[in-house]
Amino acid sequence: QQQVKQSPQSLIVQKGGISIINCAYENTAFDYFPWYQQFPGKGPALLIAIRPDVSEKKEGRFTISFNKSAKQFSLHIMDSQPGDSATYFCAASIEGGSYIPTFGRGTSLIVHP
Amino acid sequence: DAGVIQSPRHEVTEMGQEVTLRCKPISGHNSLFWYRQTMMRGLELLIYFNNNVPIDDSGMPEDRFSAKMPNASFSTLKIQPSEPRDSAVYFCASSFSGHEQYFGPGTRLTVT
Numbered sequence: 001q002q003q004v005k006q007s008p009q010s011l012i013v014q015k016g017g018i019s020i021i022n023c024a025y026e027n028t029a030f031d032y033f034p035w036y037q038q039f040p041g042k043g044p045a046l047l048i049a050i051r052p053d054v055s056e057k058k059e060g061r062f063t064i065s066f067n068k069s070a071k072q073f074s075l076h077i078m079d080s081q082p083g084d085s086a087t088y089f090c091a092a093s094i095e096g097g098s099y100i101p102t103f104g105r106g107t108s109l110i111v112h113p
Numbered sequence: 114d115a116g117v118i119q120s121p122r123h124e125v126t127e128m129g130q131e132v133t134l135r136c137k138p139i140s141g142h143n144s145l146f147w148y149r150q151t152m153m154r155g156l157e158l159l160i161y162f163n164n165n166v167p168i169d170d171s172g173m174p175e176d177r178f179s180a181k182m183p184n185a186s187f188s189t190l191k192i193q194p195s196e197p198r199d200s201a202v203y204f205c206a207s208s209f210s211g212h213e214q215y216f217g218p219g220t221r222l223t224v225t
Binding site for chain 2: 100106
């Protein structure tokens with residue numbers, strides 16, 4: 001059962017462009033939505049996270065947009081740079097529960113110089 | 114802080130052999146997670162410990178897999194006997210009663 005669906009599977013963007021990765025979830029009990037960034041040969045690392053009491057969170061060039069009614073959230077990378085080339089995972093979990101996240105399948109982002 | 118430490122970083126073994134992966138979580142963290150990552154299945158949670166106690170092992174694929182956490186600073190994931198389909202990158206992650214997980218660098222396992 002895939003509770004968090006992520007798209008696209010891969011994404012190629014030119015330097016300076018906007019990268020957009022989308023996720024949709026099914027379980028309305030989810031109340032914490034992090035994004036992880038994984039470089040080749042490394043473990044995933046938390047990039048940015050949002051709770052459903054806000055519709056948007058921005059940290060530098062990275063923004064999460066959250067649509068509670070549609071049960072969707074997305075990651076926007078503004079002014080994409082070659083150093084942003086990595087695999088991005090969205091996830092969802094329940095605060096106050098076991099904190100076990102449900103991960104999306106990942107998006108491989110390549111930013112061409 | 115050194116972060117989550119995993120060893121070995123790479124392991125190549127023959128089918129039927131026992132494999133033991135090791136993890137040292139971040140000091141002070143009370144939750145530990147073992148994941149398996151493959152191209153086909155993405156990131157899969159294998160087992161979750163809280164305060165050294167296994168809480169959820171529903172992701173352990175079969176009896177060939179076992180995990181222990183004898184103390185707060187050490188955990189092992191054992192595969193016996195190993196099979197080629199076990200080839201994957203295995204990650205250990207730790208957290209402190211919260212959502213943010215800190216992942217180790219992973220162990221790339223190849224079973225021939």
